Amino acid sequence: MSKKAYPYVLIMPSVLFLLAFFVYPFLQVFAQAFTHSEGGLTIAHFETIFYDFNFLPSLKNTLLLALVVVPAQLCLAIGMALMISKMEKGRDTVLYVWTIPLGISDLAAGIIWLGLLDQNGFINSFLFHVGIIDEAQSWLNYQNPWAIFAAIVFAEIWRATAILLVILVSGIGLIPKEYYEAAEIFGANAWVRLWKVTLPLLRPSLQTALILRTLLAFEVFAVVMILGGSNMPVLMGEAYNWAFSYRDAGAAAAYAVVILVLSLLFTLFYLRVLRVPKEAQI
Amino acid sequence: MTTITIENIKKSFGDADILKSVTLDIKDQEFTVLLGPSGCGKSTLLRIIAGLETQDSGVIKIGERDVSALPPRDRNVAMVFQNYAVFPHLTVFENIAFGLRMKKVSDDKIKHNVERTAELMHIEHLLSRYSGQLSGGQRQRVAVARALAVEPDVLLMDEPLSNLDALLRLQMRSELKNVLEESKTTTVYVTHDQVEAMSLADRIAVMNEGRIDQYDNPDEIYRNPATEYVGGFIGNPPMNFLTSPHWSNSAPDGAQKLGIRPEDFLVSMEDQVGYLPVQIQTIEKLGSHQQLTSELEGQGLRINIASELPVQQGGILFLQPKPEKMRWYDVRGEII
Amino acid sequence: MKMDTNNQRESEPTPDVVANYTSTKKVWRWLFISSAAFLIAWVLFPIYLLVVSALSSADVVNGWPKSFIPEFDLETMTFFMNYYGVLAALKNSLVAAAFTMIISIGLGTPAGYALARFDFWGKEAFRMIILLTRAFPMPLLALPLAVIFIQVGLDDTLFGLSLVHASLALPFAVLITASLFLGIPVELEEAAWVLGCNRWQAFYKVVMPLALPGLTASAVFAFVISWNEVFAAAVLTINNQTLTAFLVQSLSASPAEVKFAGGLILILPALLFLYVVRKYLFSMWGISNR
Ligand SMILES: Nc1ncnc2c1ncn2[C@@H]1O[C@H](COP(=O)(O)OP(=O)(O)OP(=O)(O)O)[C@@H](O)[C@H]1O
Numbered sequence A: 001m002s003k004k005a006y007p008y009v010l011i012m013p014s015v016l017f018l019l020a021f022f023v024y025p026f027l028q029v030f031a032q033a034f035t036h037s038e039g040g041l042t043i044a045h046f047e048t049i050f051y052d053f054n055f056l057p058s059l060k061n062t063l064l065l066a067l068v069v070v071p072a073q074l075c076l077a078i079g080m081a082l083m084i085s086k087m088e089k090g091r092d093t094v095l096y097v098w099t100i101p102l103g104i105s106d107l108a109a110g111i112i113w114l115g116l117l118d119q120n121g122f123i124n125s126f127l128f129h130v131g132i133i134d135e136a137q138s139w140l141n142y143q144n145p146w147a148i149f150a151a152i153v154f155a156e157i158w159r160a161t162a163i164l165l166v167i168l169v170s171g172i173g174l175i176p177k178e179y180y181e182a183a184e185i186f187g188a189n190a191w192v193r194l195w196k197v198t199l200p201l202l203r204p205s206l207q208t209a210l211i212l213r214t215l216l217a218f219e220v221f222a223v224v225m226i227l228g229g230s231n232m233p234v235l236m237g238e239a240y241n242w243a244f245s246y247r248d249a250g251a252a253a254a255y256a257v258v259i260l261v262l263s264l265l266f267t268l269f270y271l272r273v274l275r276v277p278k279e280a281q282i
Numbered sequence B: 001m002t003t004i005t006i007e008n009i010k011k012s013f014g015d016a017d018i019l020k021s022v023t024l025d026i027k028d029q030e031f032t033v034l035l036g037p038s039g040c041g042k043s044t045l046l047r048i049i050a051g052l053e054t055q056d057s058g059v060i061k062i063g064e065r066d067v068s069a070l071p072p073r074d075r076n077v078a079m080v081f082q083n084y085a086v087f088p089h090l091t092v093f094e095n096i097a098f099g100l101r102m103k104k105v106s107d108d109k110i111k112h113n114v115e116r117t118a119e120l121m122h123i124e125h126l127l128s129r130y131s132g133q134l135s136g137g138q139r140q141r142v143a144v145a146r147a148l149a150v151e152p153d154v155l156l157m158d159e160p161l162s163n164l165d166a167l168l169r170l171q172m173r174s175e176l177k178n179v180l181e182e183s184k185t186t187t188v189y190v191t192h193d194q195v196e197a198m199s200l201a202d203r204i205a206v207m208n209e210g211r212i213d214q215y216d217n218p219d220e221i222y223r224n225p226a227t228e229y230v231g232g233f234i235g236n237p238p239m240n241f242l243t244s245p246h247w248s249n250s251a252p253d254g255a256q257k258l259g260i261r262p263e264d265f266l267v268s269m270e271d272q273v274g275y276l277p278v279q280i281q282t283i284e285k286l287g288s289h290q291q292l293t294s295e296l297e298g299q300g301l302r303i304n305i306a307s308e309l310p311v312q313q314g315g316i317l318f319l320q321p322k323p324e325k326m327r328w329y330d331v332r333g334e335i336i
Numbered sequence C: 001m002k003m004d005t006n007n008q009r010e011s012e013p014t015p016d017v018v019a020n021y022t023s024t025k026k027v028w029r030w031l032f033i034s035s036a037a038f039l040i041a042w043v044l045f046p047i048y049l050l051v052v053s054a055l056s057s058a059d060v061v062n063g064w065p066k067s068f069i070p071e072f073d074l075e076t077m078t079f080f081m082n083y084y085g086v087l088a089a090l091k092n093s094l095v096a097a098a099f100t101m102i103i104s105i106g107l108g109t110p111a112g113y114a115l116a117r118f119d120f121w122g123k124e125a126f127r128m129i130i131l132l133t134r135a136f137p138m139p140l141l142a143l144p145l146a147v148i149f150i151q152v153g154l155d156d157t158l159f160g161l162s163l164v165h166a167s168l169a170l171p172f173a174v175l176i177t178a179s180l181f182l183g184i185p186v187e188l189e190e191a192a193w194v195l196g197c198n199r200w201q202a203f204y205k206v207v208m209p210l211a212l213p214g215l216t217a218s219a220v221f222a223f224v225i226s227w228n229e230v231f232a233a234a235v236l237t238i239n240n241q242t243l244t245a246f247l248v249q250s251l252s253a254s255p256a257e258v259k260f261a262g263g264l265i266l267i268l269p270a271l272l273f274l275y276v277v278r279k280y281l282f283s284m285w286g287i288s289n290r
């Protein structure tokens, strides 16, 4: 075997695998979304889901969740990352604890927060122990859509801030100390240094973090199932329902296309807004 | 008998020709140093000898064996890398034994060989340590021991001393010289440090942009630089080159430049017959001698003189190049 | 240096100013420590409460008001383990995760090695494809694959599911192993070649032992990706449900014990996972910067 062939032999398995299980199903999503069961182009599946009473609420809920959760997480993660970068003692331990949720699924996170917010949950128990309420209150029901929404927001912030934190901490690690020292010598205080040095230089990391996190927010599914049930439809949950409960692969694929298009739009948006010219990178 | 024969080796990376037809005959047990500035292709040539790079054309022979197409493992060479490349997950003992184990040598022989080479390199007390527990100098010794343990036909070293501090480098240099003389292994050694090259080498191959300008023993290289390039590279400060000096009538036909080393002048404070006046621009007192920068007919000239001479900046000094030390170079920069 | 002396000459700091300065510094310090502590509690306390629930008797789990101290009663855990379908689901989760680990490391390691050690035509394109997979909600691909798997007879199999999970984990495996191998000096391999190894031997004897901790970390990462994945698991398995699929589908039907004990079982690998990978956390995500 010639030396030139080595790398191709080495990447061949992954390439074939990704062709079979990424590229092909990716094209197949569109095929299923736009064809009849007999073959032939159609937009019937999209009509099915658009006229479904759950479509608009699920679109609205998904976007709203992303809109509230992602910026909150971003601010929190930046704060945490800055704290980590200032820490001397216990840095590793704190970082370890803060990143624990990274390994926790949204299902488990949902269960954890259910334990807190349930009618029989810990929050009610706490309120009872300190004498604010006299009997168990049900927060997470259809009369309180905002409570459900807030619960999901808390659970998501709790679970998925860690991924942003890790990306930002490693991004901050890439910024040479000299920039801060230079800024400090020219009289910039901590606040100015944050806005004029850290954040601009962190843009590539912010971009990666935001793209990854926003896409994950569009995939929100199990937390919502647990905390909201049918009171809180989201896109991914609807896709699941159409595929699993109503056995309509075409409609499920149409939902998938909607999610894919949303993801694509937001990715492009971030790439554009947070664009860093090549010459201006560290 | 392990000679190394390198014939017309060419190598390019992309459209950059790094080696332009290199030919070199290295004798049995000879210590050859490849010397040249950074980027001239020394490492590339060494790696081609090792088989880590493949030449575009040309032949490499080790002894009578044509190894041009063989992978490194079949060439029976050993190599010492600039960063030592001591395996961090193995003890010093296992590092030194690595090559022998690959050759399926018996355990007794391995133990014997490892201990012998370890002793040679004065690291017998470190055999159970890991490379993380060694200093740079000790790692260097392990790397050399590992290379010698396999009893290679050819030992290749790529700037093995450049990561050591100055004092340690001097010490290791003389130790290496002894060890290698004793082991009688044909050695090719890469460096860009001319002092290292002069002190170690049996013969030095001076490389210049992918060519070998001169391959000779250190004295010869110093005394009779084959090209203007070699003269300008070796010596501190390097050889002076004066273009068409009309005061000299000994120039042979086709001579373009006179090459003369800074210490090869007769010096006088007073005007004498056959002496040329130069104006002194700077004086650097270096203890053993003084180094002057001066100008002769508009051309820069560096002169080393005895430290006692009472010269002054801006003053005039009278010189005569020693006739037997004058070297003449033609238009292409080659010696006549 | 110079600025300091200037300042001092202009206004000799009065004790008052100094005291003020140190006290604001103290306030900041206090704020810093307390917010760090709050965030630690914010992460840990909900997990602690889950442990409290999972280690309580059934009466307490279903009762009210709750105590904040665990009873250390195994009733809930035993109930969960004996609950119909749980053990099978647990086993399925483990099997699918193991498959995922094997596939993604088995395919990803050679590719990572190629990215780290060779320059070849199409390298950048390959890297782009790998990065691109992250810009897509991969679990969605379970939807068309569910249909395809029926055609090829992989429907409702753990192997089929682990293929989908591996497509999630493979890109990470490639990038992590590539950065691992980049961190191992190529001279170590070359030294091994010169000392008599062929490429495979050098990899096996030198690169592999050095990369092993990192490889373990990325294997564990692949494991956790599969272990945690809900959507594809729920779509692709019916009789062979994994734990996540089981829990999500029986949510409304199953008693509280099952939820909390299941939740605890689900997060156990997470704690282990972070412990194993903590050294590699940054090379995992740090490389996503470029
Ligand atoms: N794998 C490669 N791909 C492309 N160019 C290369 C490669 N290896 C070496 N070169 C180029 O070949 C030239 C010679 O490199 P080489 O390493 O042989 O120099 P050198 O004489 O050893 O220099 P130094 O003293 O700095 O080690 C350099 O210009 C280098 O950029």
Ligand SMILES: [Mg+2]
Pocket (backbone or CB within 6 Å): B042, B043, B044, B158
């Ligand atoms: Mg070199």
